[in-house]
Amino acid sequence: MQKLTAAALLALTLPGLGLAATLEENAKTVLEFGPRVTGSPANEQARAYFEQQFKALGYQTRRETFTYPRFDDLGSDVRAGEQTLKGFALQNSGGGELTAAAVRVPGVGTLEDFAAVDVRGKIAVVARGQVTFSQKAAAALSAGATGLIIVNNQAGELRGALGDQTQLPVLGVSQQVGAALKDGQRLILGVRVRRADVQGVNLVAFKAGVTQPEMLFGGHLDSVQGAPGANDNLSGSLAVLELARRAAGTPLSQRSYFTLFDGEEDGLLGSRDFVKANAPIVKQLKAMFNLDMVGIDAEPLTLGGDAALMAAAGRVSKVQLNASAPGGSDHVPFREAGVPALFFHRGLDANYHQPGDILLDEALVRGAVEVALKVADEVLSAAPAQ
Numbered sequence: 023m024q025k026l027t028a029a030a031l032l033a034l035t036l037p038g039l040g041l042a043a044t045l046e047e048n049a050k051t052v053l054e055f056g057p058r059v060t061g062s063p064a065n066e067q068a069r070a071y072f073e074q075q076f077k078a079l080g081y082q083t084r085r086e087t088f089t090y091p092r093f094d095d096l097g098s099d100v101r102a103g104e105q106t107l108k109g110f111a112l113q114n115s116g117g118g119e120l121t122a123a124a125v126r127v128p129g130v131g132t133l134e135d136f137a138a139v140d141v142r143g144k145i146a147v148v149a150r151g152q153v154t155f156s157q158k159a160a161a162a163l164s165a166g167a168t169g170l171i172i173v174n175n176q177a178g179e180l181r182g183a184l185g186d187q188t189q190l191p192v193l194g195v196s197q198q199v200g201a202a203l204k205d206g207q208r209l210i211l212g213v214r215v216r217r218a219d220v221q222g223v224n225l226v227a228f229k230a231g232v233t234q235p236e237m238l239f240g241g242h243l244d245s246v247q248g249a250p251g252a253n254d255n256l257s258g259s260l261a262v263l264e265l266a267r268r269a270a271g272t273p274l275s276q277r278s279y280f281t282l283f284d285g286e287e288d289g290l291l292g293s294r295d296f297v298k299a300n301a302p303i304v305k306q307l308k309a310m311f312n313l314d315m316v317g318i319d320a321e322p323l324t325l326g327g328d329a330a331l332m333a334a335a336g337r338v339s340k341v342q343l344n345a346s347a348p349g350g351s352d353h354v355p356f357r358e359a360g361v362p363a364l365f366f367h368r369g370l371d372a373n374y375h376q377p378g379d380i381l382l383d384e385a386l387v388r389g390a391v392e393v394a395l396k397v398a399d400e401v402l403s404a405a406p407a408q
């Protein structure tokens with residue numbers, strides 16, 4: 023009783039938040055926080071909100087933190103005459119704002135290619151391809167260039183990473199931008215970057231007294247810079263909360279953990295940390311379900327991963343099964359640790375990692391939850407509680 027009162031009081035301190043809001047209310051509220059990049063205020067706001075929602079459903083929560091260095095492009099471009107042309111700093115690039123003439127380097131920017139021109143004190147412009155970004159940057163630096171622009175060799179923006187950190191400012195640009203940069207033209211190159219330690223926070227919800235779950239339901243709450251992350255992956259986060267709501271008051275809640283991972287977009291860092299920090303718990307899990315991008319039907323709901331779990335899913339639902347479950351999400355560290363894991367996914371929608379990722383269909387989220395509950399029931403009925 024006292025706990026309920028405390029939760030209610032806490033809920034009152036957050037405007038517009040009642041006890042255990044609906045899925046639709048949760049979606050609307052969290053989306054308004056904006057992109058949930060790990061380490062950002064919006065990321066924390068979203069986690070605090072979910073925390074309260076889990077508590078309102080009678081769960082306890084705990085936070086697990088981890089730290090990692092991250093490179094951020096704060097907005098980079100090249101100015102040519104009157105035009106400001108957008109580009110993306112390559113990860114591990116140096117930063118700086120410099121004015122110099124452009125020199126178009128022939129070929130693909132090997133040492134020999136750079137030997138054919140004089141780039142000393144200039145901004146080298148070179149095509150992507152054949153040799154690595156790092157090799158191009160090293161060649162440009164040794165030839166005396168003060169900046170480097172790498173032009174894509176295929177349609178679209180060029181976003182990439184240098185294998186080695188360099189002091190040279192390196193900007194990736196599209197073919198259209200590349201074509202606008204004339205040999206000898208005065209350019210202002212602005213590569214605005216930041217390298218700093220970021221703290222990620224995983225949120226774990228569980229019923230009081232549950233120390234060894236058999237099931238772990240998870241999804242990542244973080245999103246990429248510039249993308250509000252409705253489908254990727256507020257949809258999966260809402261699904262995890264909805265699973266907790268449906269499980270509350272049933273035996274499933276006594277056998278499960280519900281986890282929102284951070285740092286997924288920076289390399290599955292939250293789930294990797296969780297697996298490492300909770301090794302004894304992880305080892306005993308019967309299954310891990312990862313829900314990522316389940317709010318837009320780019321493809322029908324597809325489950326992939328562990329063969330026995332897929333077989334269980336096949337027995338209780340008509341969902342599409344994919345033995346070669348795509349990697350690149352939080353089930354991977356669990357699979358690597360030997361945990362049977364299942365990936366719930368509806369494909370990559372058109373707004374994937376774009377500013378347009380502002381839509382999700384709550385009915386599709388609920389659909390994924392229904393399937394996850396059925397499969398969990400099938401998996402756990404084959405393994406009675408101890």
Ligand SMILES: [Zn+2]
Nearest residue numbers: 254255314315
């Ligand atoms: Zn995702």
